Amino acid sequence: MRTDMVPSGHGATITVFCRGYPGPLKASASTVAYVITEPCIGTKDAACVEVCPVDCIHTDDNAPQYYINPDECIDCGACEPVCPVSAIFPEDAVPEEWNHFVESNSGFYKN
Ligand code: SF4
Ligand code: SF4
Numbered sequence: 001m002r003t004d005m006v007p008s009g010h011g012a013t014i015t016v017f018c019r020g021y022p023g024p025l026k027a028s029a030s031t032v033a034y035v036i037t038e039p040c041i042g043t044k045d046a047a048c049v050e051v052c053p054v055d056c057i058h059t060d061d062n063a064p065q066y067y068i069n070p071d072e073c074i075d076c077g078a079c080e081p082v083c084p085v086s087a088i089f090p091e092d093a094v095p096e097e098w099n100h101f102v103e104s105n106s107g108f109y110k111n
Helices: 047-051 100-108
Strands: 002-008 011-017 024-028 034-036 088-090
Touching: 034 100
Parallel strands: none
Antiparallel strands: 002 011, 011 024, 034 088
């Protein structure tokens, strides 16, 4: 399978070419796909940043953790297994006690 990524404004479009399918499949993401939660606080080692294909994980010196930009995340899942403290979840699988991190991830990008 081959993938091509084309930046488009605030988000990104990923074009996927599948064997046995005559043309590319296109998908755009505009909502939070993956979310970084509490265990990142105090770790913040940027392992996820290294693997993100669309460079949508950021922080700053004053922030306690990294955050995923919900307008740019393409839901690829590459970041989840590399996190040493299991801080990253798909939005629909965030543990209930950490649900507020959905808002804090998107909120980081509204400042
Ligand atoms: S799911 Fe993929 S695109 Fe989204 S933050 Fe993780 S590595 Fe980046
Ligand atoms: S890999 Fe995990 S702990 Fe490291 S910066 Fe990313 S979310 Fe935080």
